[in-house]
Amino acid sequence: MESKSTSGGGGGVVRRQCNLSRYDPYAVVTENNNKVDHMKEGVVQLGVELSLCVAESMFLLCDDRKIMLLFCFMICKNSDDPVSERLIRVMHHVYTNEIISKNRLHHQDKKICPNSVHCGVIGKAWEDFAYGLRFLHRLTKLFRTQRFPFRYPLLSNMDTADIKRHLIKKIEAKLRSSKDVSQANGFERETLEPTVSETWMSLFDEEAVQAKATKIRLLCDLFQPVFGESWQPEWGRFSELRPLYAIGEDFAKREELREEAVRLGVELSLYAAESMFLVCDDIRSVLLFCERLWLAVEKDLRQPHDSPVVERLLRVFHYIYSKHIKPRNEGQVFRDRGTSVHWKLAMASFEDFHAGIRDLDVFVREGRQEFASVSIDEALKNIEKKLRRAKAVSKANGFERNAMESDVLVTWKSLFDKPTEDLWTLKMMRLGIRNDMFYHLYKERAEANSFVRSISRLDICN
Incomplete structure (x- = not known):
């Protein structure tokens, strides 16, 4: 590396010339990346667990097809993001491959009935479903931001495993009272879990060009029986988004x-x-x-x-x-x-x-x-x-x-x-x-x- 004297004579101060490295606050940090990757795995697992709860609810409501599809529709409507897309794929798979193909529907042509046998169970778990989905939507959006650890230091310190347990255990506790009914209707968690996990593994991947077209096709296929219906089930609609501070807190x-x-x-x-x-x-x-x-x-x-x-x-x-x-x-x-x-x-x-x-x-x-x-x-x-x-x-x-x-x-x-x-x-x-x-x-x-x-x-x- 060259050195130059700062004076005309030979006895000046010698300064070393070097290329200074520029500090980049958003440079790749291995420790942060490892933590974010670990948290992403937790978010994916949360999506899997929540999807399995949705699937269990579908089996619980399959005594009435329209009630069941309205439940699915109200979960994913007004959403256009990777979370809702994967939920739609899971619901479509459960409906076509597990319920329709195995003749597990009991009242296919029945008019919409506000007093469906198991609506009360879903009503009790409805707010917990809504809360879990809001959390999943928001955290997925944050993780898809490249500078996540720097912009949201408080969230980056959260343990997604603890949050998953906090959110899912409430839903499972309320569905537990009717678990024998959903199992009698054909719900098998171990059979569904590999397919659901595979669907959620690509949550943080770049979306394919044909993803939107696929989503529209699945929507049309899944909700065709309830198009034109305007009935409001007793469990109500999702309430407004809660503030972000509610995430992961009791x-x-x-x-x-x-x-x-x-x-x-x-x-x-x-x-x-x-x-x-x-x-x-x-x-x-x-x-x-x-x-x-x-x-x-x-x-x-x-x-x-x-x-x-x-x-x-x-x-x-x-x-x-x-x-x-x-x-x-x-x-x-x-x-x-x-x-x-x-x-x-x-x-x-x-x-x-x-x-x-x-x-x-x-x-x-x-x-x-x-x-x-x-x-x-x-x-x-x-x-x-x-x-x-x-x-x-x-x-x-x-x-x-x-x-x-x-x-x-x-x-x-x-x-x-x-x-x-x-x-x-x-x-x-x-x-x-x-x-x-x-x-x-x-x-x-x-x-x-x-x-x-x-x-x-x-x-x-x-």
Whole structure:
């Protein structure tokens, strides 16, 4: 390797020239690759176990072909990925080679009957099937991403064998009560397992060009007897996707994380209420603080219009303003361009509010626990530190944390509940809150815009 002197004479410092290797954070790491390969094997085995449970359910329901096929259809409908494709192959094999060819159907021409003999058993296991399939869909999608270990360090530390036992044992426990029926109808796990395993072995391989055409052919062949039927069986439909944090965790752990999200929402809301009281010497400043924070958070979110976090934030703003601030300042008039004497002090914590609420939305949607333990708590500490200097002012203006906490908690307790109203009703409710709360701000801007337009129309001649 060449060496060059850095000076013109002969006694300078000698520096060695070499080609520096460039650090690549996504370079192939043998240890990570081995771990990912091991986890992929666990995911494949989970697919096999889940498919065998589906097959057992098909044998359990084969006293009525239409009931059985509707069960299969509702498991794989609205899905277009490698998981659903393999499920369809397994179900097609079980139906054509194990049930039809061996004359194991009892009531082929019977009308769809909501009181099929074993519907109740499937109804009990339905949510567990749904949960297992959602997990399988999502984890398969993550593993097919080449940078999986780096992007999802928490998931990469999971033991897929433990997760498989956690998911499958619940389904097997609920099917166990009717195992003698499914076996009497012809279900033989040992006979089916090699074929099912072979189907799932290619889960992480590149899809062939003809895969889609094959899937369509199997779908048409499998579900031809139930095309045109609209009956809804008693076990219902799959509920909405649960947050990713629920993967591999038991129910108690999920509840603990939900309670943490509610706690964080309440804390952020109470600090926001304290800021509102801090600037309540000027009504315009109160409304402007709320509007700016709400708009800043909405701008960052991927789906702001259906965010349960943003919706509850808006409800808390409206509750604090209409029930606490407005009655105490009944004689105060909205002053155009008015500014509170404590405006700068309240805005000092604005970025911390923004970051905390944004990360809470991510935590609720994706269940990424690191947000709850680090980012949001850090934002709360910063907010508390900045508001501490003006705590006497907000209390003098009427802020009473204990009096408001119970009502704010009621608003956030329903964070993970399914909305009872339709989307249109929720949209109208949000619009009503905005118009009621920010009416004076909207009017101020409309009048300012009208004045500017009037000036622009004037023809001023020298």
